Amino acid sequence: MRTFRTRTTVLAATTAALALALTACGGADDAGTKDKKAAASVSQVTPSTGATESGTGTTGGTGATETGTGTGTTGGNGTSGGDTSGAATSAAQTGAKKKNDGSTPACTANDxxxxxxxxxxxxxxxxxxxxxxxxxxxxxxxxxxxxxxxxxxxxxxxxxxxxxxxxxxxxxxxxxxxxxxxxxxxxxxxxxxxxxxxxxxxxxxxxxxxxxxxxxxxxxxxxxxxxxxxxxxxxxxxxxxxxxxx
Incomplete structure (x- = not known):
């Protein structure tokens, strides 16, 4: 009886050890599966992030918009410059008119x-x-x-x-x-x-x-x-x- 109990005890211990080993393997497999899922998730996020970065590349579009705005501003300044030139031309014409309307003093012998x-x-x-x-x-x-x-x-x-x-x-x-x-x-x-x-x-x-x-x-x-x-x-x-x- 003692021999049987000893064998039984050994067998039970062996079975328990095997169960633990299988549990550990199962845990490892689960972990591996989780890692694979995580990797797949990362793989999916990366393109998404890439797409998001590409979307952020829309900022480039914003940059183009800003460039357009800058050009518009320059055009505005150009128009302003044209107006100034027109005003200067008008002033010159007015000055010439004043010179010809008799307002300029007569030349004297000393002039x-x-x-x-x-x-x-x-x-x-x-x-x-x-x-x-x-x-x-x-x-x-x-x-x-x-x-x-x-x-x-x-x-x-x-x-x-x-x-x-x-x-x-x-x-x-x-x-x-x-x-x-x-x-x-x-x-x-x-x-x-x-x-x-x-x-x-x-x-x-x-x-x-x-x-x-x-x-x-x-x-x-x-x-x-x-x-x-x-x-x-x-x-x-x-x-x-x-x-x-x-």
């Missing part, structure tokens, strides 16, 4: 430097006067030069030629020139010409002849002047064909 040169042709029948604004500010050169070929107190001013009158007042900015053609004779041998080496030029003010005059040196060699034939054109920004042919 301009006047010189004379012979025009082409033999004999010399015309000279060109150039008046340059040396005042450092804008001024209006009114009408035509008041020329006296002789004593300023007694000589008669040279008459003007109406067809040479410009359509708008001649406004000179600082340093700018204006011109006037002057006929001094008709080129005939029978004319009563006299030699002139210098002469006087006066300017107009808004209410008539200005105070003071300029003594202008005649071109080299002097000029032959016939008082009866002498005529002057109006001041212009440039000599004009036709209007200054007299």
């Amino acid at each position: 301009v430097k006047i010189s004379a040169v012979k025009q082409d042709g033999v004999p010399t029948t015309h000279i060109t006067l150039t008046a340059t604004n040396v005042s450092g500010r804008s001024c209006t050169l009114l009408q035509y030069p008041l020329i006296a070929f002789g004593d300023i107190q007694t000589a008669k001013d040279v008459p003007s030629v109406a067809k040479s009158k410009p359509g708008t007042p001649v406004v000179l900015s600082a340093g700018a020139p204006a011109y006037a053609a002057v006929r001094i004779n008709n080129g005939g041998v029978d004319e009563e010409n006299r030699a002139v080496t210098s002469f006087n030029v006066n300017l107009f003010a808004k209410d008539g002849p200005a105070e003071g005059s300029k003594v202008v040196k005649a071109p080299a060699g002097g000029i032959a002047v016939d008082d009866a034939a002498a005529r002057t054109g109006y001041w212009t920004h440039e000599l004009r064909n036709g209007a200054d042919e007299f």
Whole structure:
């Protein structure tokens, strides 16, 4: 009986050990299964995360939207710049209008430097006067030069030629020139010409002849002047064909 109990005891212990081993194996299998499921779950999450990151890549779309916004802003600034340019152009036009509406003061004898040169042709029948604004500010050169070929107190001013009158007042900015053609004779041998080496030029003010005059040196060699034939054109920004042919 003792032997049987011993065997029975041993058998029971062996069976218990085997059961424990099987339980452990089962636990291991369960754990393995859980690990596999977890791995599968992770595998599934990873693509999902990838998709989510791809979705986050939509932020790139947001970046594109921001780029578009930036471009829009630049365009807005560009438009603003255009408006500013337009305003500046408008201001410049307004300034030009003010200059031409008679608001610019008249040039005085002290505001301009006047010189004379012979025009082409033999004999010399015309000279060109150039008046340059040396005042450092804008001024209006009114009408035509008041020329006296002789004593300023007694000589008669040279008459003007109406067809040479410009359509708008001649406004000179600082340093700018204006011109006037002057006929001094008709080129005939029978004319009563006299030699002139210098002469006087006066300017107009808004209410008539200005105070003071300029003594202008005649071109080299002097000029032959016939008082009866002498005529002057109006001041212009440039000599004009036709209007200054007299």
